Amino acid sequence: MNVPEVVEYARGLDHVTLADEGRWSCSVDYLSRMQALIREHRINRVVIASCTPRTHEGLFKRNIQQAGMNPYLLEFVSIREQVSWVHMREPEAATQKAKDLVRMGVAKAVLLEEGEEIRLPVKQDCLVIGAGAAGLSAALNVAGQGFQAIVLEKSDRLGGMLNTLSLVRHDSHHADAAQWVQSLAARVYETPGIRVITGAEIETIEGYIGNYTIGLKGGNGSPGERLHVSTIVVATGMREISPEGAFKHGENPRVMTQLELEKRIRSSKKFQPPEDREETNDLRSSGFHPEVKNVVFIQCVGSKNDTRGCCSIGCHAAVKNALALKALDPDIQIHILYRDLSMVKEEGEMLKEAKHLGIRFSRFPDDRYPEPVENLDGTLVVKTMDILIGKELQLPADLLVLTVAFQGDDTVEQLKGLLKVSANPDGFFQESHVKLAPLEFPADGVALAGCAKSPMMLKESIEAGIGAAMRVSIPMKRGYIEAEGIVADIDLTDCNQCGLCHKRCPYSAISVDADKNPRVIKALCKGCGLCAADCPRECITIVHFTDDQVLAQVDAALLEAPEKKIIGFVCHWCALGGVDMAGVSRLQYPVHARLIRVMCSARVSMKMMLRAFEKGAAGVLVAGCEFPTCHYISGNYAAESRVRRMKKKLARSGYDPERLINVWCSAADGPKFAKTMKDMVKQFNLDNAS
Amino acid sequence: MRDAILIIGGGIAGINCALNAARYGTKVYLVDDTASIGGMMARLDKTFPTNDCSICIEAPQMYDTDNQENIEILTHTEVRKVKAKNGGFDIRLVKRPKYVDEEKCTGCGACVEACPVSIPDEMDGKIGGKRKLISMAFPQAVPNMVSLDPACRSGEMQDAGACIGGCAVDCSQCRECPIALCVKACEKEGKNAVTLWQSAKNVKLEVKSIVVATGIDAARPAGDLLGYDLYDNVITGMQFERLMNAGGPTAGEIIRPSDGRHARRIAWVQCAGRGLAPGKGVPYCSKICCMIATKQVIITKEHDAAVETTVFYNDLKAYGKNFWGFYQKAVDAGVRYIRGRPYEVQENPETRNLVVRYENLETGKIETHEVDLLVLSTGIVPNERNAKLAKVLGIELDHLGYFKEKDPLTAPLETSVPGIYLCGGATGPIDIAESVVQACAAGMKAVLRP
Numbered sequence A: 001m002n003v004p005e006v007v008e009y010a011r012g013l014d015h016v017t018l019a020d021e022g023r024w025s026c027s028v029d030y031l032s033r034m035q036a037l038i039r040e041h042r043i044n045r046v047v048i049a050s051c052t053p054r055t056h057e058g059l060f061k062r063n064i065q066q067a068g069m070n071p072y073l074l075e076f077v078s079i080r081e082q083v084s085w086v087h088m089r090e091p092e093a094a095t096q097k098a099k100d101l102v103r104m105g106v107a108k109a110v111l112l113e114e115g116e117e118i119r120l121p122v123k124q125d126c127l128v129i130g131a132g133a134a135g136l137s138a139a140l141n142v143a144g145q146g147f148q149a150i151v152l153e154k155s156d157r158l159g160g161m162l163n164t165l166s167l168v169r170h171d172s173h174h175a176d177a178a179q180w181v182q183s184l185a186a187r188v189y190e191t192p193g194i195r196v197i198t199g200a201e202i203e204t205i206e207g208y209i210g211n212y213t214i215g216l217k218g219g220n221g222s223p224g225e226r227l228h229v230s231t232i233v234v235a236t237g238m239r240e241i242s243p244e245g246a247f248k249h250g251e252n253p254r255v256m257t258q259l260e261l262e263k264r265i266r267s268s269k270k271f272q273p274p275e276d277r278e279e280t281n282d283l284r285s286s287g288f289h290p291e292v293k294n295v296v297f298i299q300c301v302g303s304k305n306d307t308r309g310c311c312s313i314g315c316h317a318a319v320k321n322a323l324a325l326k327a328l329d330p331d332i333q334i335h336i337l338y339r340d341l342s343m344v345k346e347e348g349e350m351l352k353e354a355k356h357l358g359i360r361f362s363r364f365p366d367d368r369y370p371e372p373v374e375n376l377d378g379t380l381v382v383k384t385m386d387i388l389i390g391k392e393l394q395l396p397a398d399l400l401v402l403t404v405a406f407q408g409d410d411t412v413e414q415l416k417g418l419l420k421v422s423a424n425p426d427g428f429f430q431e432s433h434v435k436l437a438p439l440e441f442p443a444d445g446v447a448l449a450g451c452a453k454s455p456m457m458l459k460e461s462i463e464a465g466i467g468a469a470m471r472v473s474i475p476m477k478r479g480y481i482e483a484e485g486i487v488a489d490i491d492l493t494d495c496n497q498c499g500l501c502h503k504r505c506p507y508s509a510i511s512v513d514a515d516k517n518p519r520v521i522k523a524l525c526k527g528c529g530l531c532a533a534d535c536p537r538e539c540i541t542i543v544h545f546t547d548d549q550v551l552a553q554v555d556a557a558l559l560e561a562p563e564k565k566i567i568g569f570v571c572h573w574c575a576l577g578g579v580d581m582a583g584v585s586r587l588q589y590p591v592h593a594r595l596i597r598v599m600c601s602a603r604v605s606m607k608m609m610l611r612a613f614e615k616g617a618a619g620v621l622v623a624g625c626e627f628p629t630c631h632y633i634s635g636n637y638a639a640e641s642r643v644r645r646m647k648k649k650l651a652r653s654g655y656d657p658e659r660l661i662n663v664w665c666s667a668a669d670g671p672k673f674a675k676t677m678k679d680m681v682k683q684f685n686l687d688n689a690s
Numbered sequence B: 001m002r003d004a005i006l007i008i009g010g011g012i013a014g015i016n017c018a019l020n021a022a023r024y025g026t027k028v029y030l031v032d033d034t035a036s037i038g039g040m041m042a043r044l045d046k047t048f049p050t051n052d053c054s055i056c057i058e059a060p061q062m063y064d065t066d067n068q069e070n071i072e073i074l075t076h077t078e079v080r081k082v083k084a085k086n087g088g089f090d091i092r093l094v095k096r097p098k099y100v101d102e103e104k105c106t107g108c109g110a111c112v113e114a115c116p117v118s119i120p121d122e123m124d125g126k127i128g129g130k131r132k133l134i135s136m137a138f139p140q141a142v143p144n145m146v147s148l149d150p151a152c153r154s155g156e157m158q159d160a161g162a163c164i165g166g167c168a169v170d171c172s173q174c175r176e177c178p179i180a181l182c183v184k185a186c187e188k189e190g191k192n193a194v195t196l197w198q199s200a201k202n203v204k205l206e207v208k209s210i211v212v213a214t215g216i217d218a219a220r221p222a223g224d225l226l227g228y229d230l231y232d233n234v235i236t237g238m239q240f241e242r243l244m245n246a247g248g249p250t251a252g253e254i255i256r257p258s259d260g261r262h263a264r265r266i267a268w269v270q271c272a273g274r275g276l277a278p279g280k281g282v283p284y285c286s287k288i289c290c291m292i293a294t295k296q297v298i299i300t301k302e303h304d305a306a307v308e309t310t311v312f313y314n315d316l317k318a319y320g321k322n323f324w325g326f327y328q329k330a331v332d333a334g335v336r337y338i339r340g341r342p343y344e345v346q347e348n349p350e351t352r353n354l355v356v357r358y359e360n361l362e363t364g365k366i367e368t369h370e371v372d373l374l375v376l377s378t379g380i381v382p383n384e385r386n387a388k389l390a391k392v393l394g395i396e397l398d399h400l401g402y403f404k405e406k407d408p409l410t411a412p413l414e415t416s417v418p419g420i421y422l423c424g425g426a427t428g429p430i431d432i433a434e435s436v437v438q439a440c441a442a443g444m445k446a447v448l449r450p
């Protein structure tokens, strides 16, 4: 494209004081020249026409700030990725497009307002809910920094699940569970800054990061005590799902779950737990008439079916307990009946050890679980099909151990309401992002650790506890949290208190007061714009992406020959990434699109789409992240449903709904974006239109 | 600089550790010995079990890392010497030359276009991936700049048509180059960033703690494994991942290396090479391969539901949250999962199709299955540079080659040297979410050290 021509054009636009061409505008030389020019001409808005805001916006923002300007007074126009790299064979049309993009940039820039990072103070105190391995690890690490940690446990002792286990293992490492809990608890009590409250339950939770008030019921604190903390770690653990009569559990005392077996092993002589002597029976005298000689394990009870997945830890637990039984009595015959053996990496060593000791493994078909049959003396025979040898087996069982599935704690149902977070049907909390935010909830300052998220091993729970401590410690150490200046702003003049914004905000960043008036807690707002686009009374706007600014871009784009132009609203995180990728890959596509960046496709309101049609655009594109990815949790879902509604509205208003296109494009998918452009041009017959 | 930490390895674990520590307020040196941060995730297409696009979620974190004032990124950099001192460490790093000036290069790509030599890419060679002798690691690379292959400068690429390397003097003797096309192209752009005479640089640091985040690698198959070396249409899971990636060498088209035609019948072999003699295959379960293959079949079906897909497996590892549902999604999409052990592969020389012989573990019978493309899930291995690094750091590897934790049950992620911590694939085969959890935890431990 002809860059000098574009510069010349820019120079002639209203409000433009200076247009300068820099060969490499991100180079150190040019950045200092830019600062000098800003100072010399006392410039108060800057438009950069160069590469892409996804990589370079931060750099230019810092640069104009160093020149004494507010960093939010910058508008970025992408003429490399969106023009010169993708329209290499049409220099004239490309130059024209670049001019349009610059005009759109200037139109927005004149409306830009100063913005600022918004801070909310955060003090150094944290509530840890649940005193299992994860919770205690979190508390120790929070307190290790000199911060306050309050550990809240509903039962009367620390340790959680470990209180019911015999020993814990990780490849060749063994530890006695009771001793493990004891030494951890001792450290908790020794550490200054940790307060332990047991036997208490949470009744109310109010507030947000920096400002939580928690109402308690019962416990060793003062009655009706209210706790004030800045952050929360949720570590409520999990429990076994009772087999509910299946496999004769509850009917025959010889049938027990893995945890019930652990308790018996724990209280048998060999392990001598230092506390907890109430169960003194050992395995042989625990109410079974004959000596226990044959033990059968059935894996995947209640797991891997239509409603529930793999229990994650059952194979390890079964092999570990089988080895423990062998250690108590080498003559015990053990049979483990399984579907898939999930023993990874070094656990393979445990498996070898088990096989070496004569523990037998037999695989049953996914659709035919083993069946226990009772003998007259109460002992059992387990009938099963071994698919590896292709034979029916009848295994005698003095003990039948069921490896059952897990579910979240009973209190999850209540807690999820109080914390305004979600959980799956089994009561495991839903983390903020499955891959990259596994330790937190969408709301700032609330972390998630250990088996409250999903079943995991002790080592993983400890890691999660320490990691969760890190997540909540960052704002506590800094003393504040900070939001970028791109946030929602509510003007209550026309508000009818419908509460939609409060309900729909994925980050709980909009609160309502006693009069039902909504208020944005700016420091918590991530600026997606969902509330603004949804507000039926148009009371909400997003700083830096106001209705006026976006509409001005639409108008500027369609100033000339609108019938040949496509207005594209693209989200910053993925769709624009796809656009950039098409550029980097030099994919050539038609020149008709004029793209407008929004942070999330959820920001694109019906009014914006409609404006483009009113001004005569050939078509409108709304492009966001491919499902299920969304930088703002679920903005693209909201955008999708809005586009669907918009199509109906367009039809009613006499526009062709087929000219509104919705595409979900990943940041790697340059080809998809290029193809979308080609398809739209073809569909709207733009190459031939006069 | 006592209140600083060193993170070795800039994959998703290293990046998350760095971001957490930097936001906490600690100065971070993030070292990677390749040309860009990003690690394994930068090569992946989608990620199980949500099928989030990998680079879409990783790149914003990479840019954040680049923009954090508290983080100094050192790429092409190796850790050479570590000495414990006053409760912290004295570090010596060596920054290998990229032969490009980091301050000046803007990633415009003019030099790449000018370079006359394309060679098969190390990663994507078998599926047609090519790179120039001067190139960018991948489009989203951080830092966003090119580097020159040292083999070009040393003259090894002359036969392939390289424009330099045949001179009487070594490049280090000159301060400008009249012949290199990349140098000229860069001059023409007015930048003069390509500097063939650049040399390695020593960097010294003082830190209070070290986090090792050197990651994992996909195992390369032993040559004769199920026809890998013999037949074009036998590829690895890693190569398939690149094949289906819209940013990969085929722009996401799932085509056969032999003839570039779309594959209509594809099979995956799980645990390929497992149980074979030492050196022939990975001897342990790598935990994540079942879900990787499941992801790959689901994406394949999404590209084209008519493609016939089969997975041969032993034990299905659907160990994590929502993994089982992910597997069921594949089954619902029509993927066949066969409990079976393939042991022989033969190519039909005319069609270049492959006939797989396998033992069906449920029926005990020997059966055959014909496909257009065969994918070997060869498992995950430790990064091969671990041994050298372990020596420098004075910490141990376990018998499988991963870094050893002192006591995983009471002090996970700690090593035998106080102040040196682990996270991510450095500890063993692991998925992204678990890497991130460990990264946060190791970051906590590292910043907490006085």
Ligand SMILES: Cc1cc2nc3c(=O)[nH]c(=O)nc-3n(C[C@H](O)[C@H](O)[C@H](O)COP(=O)(O)OP(=O)(O)OC[C@H]3O[C@@H](n4cnc5c(N)ncnc54)[C@H](O)[C@@H]3O)c2cc1C
Pocket: B008, B009, B010, B011, B012, B013, B014, B031, B032, B033, B034, B036, B037, B038, B039, B040, B041, B044, B046, B047, B048, B049, B077, B078, B079, B213, B214, B215, B216, B217, B218, B237, B238, B241, B288, B291, B292, B295, B383, B385, B386, B389, B423, B424, B425, B426, B430, B431, B432, B433, B435
């Ligand atoms: C084919 C395949 C598909 C996968 N798919 C998925 C998926 O869908 N979902 C999922 O959750 N996981 C998946 N994974 C696993 C995922 O890639 C890993 O969990 C994750 O990337 C590990 O991150 P990391 O940071 O620990 O290691 P890496 O990403 O390997 O990063 C390590 C970094 O350290 C650098 N480095 C190494 N040694 C040194 C040294 N000595 N000095 C300096 N730097 C060094 C390397 O260059 C690299 O940049 C997949 C893996 C493979 C192989």
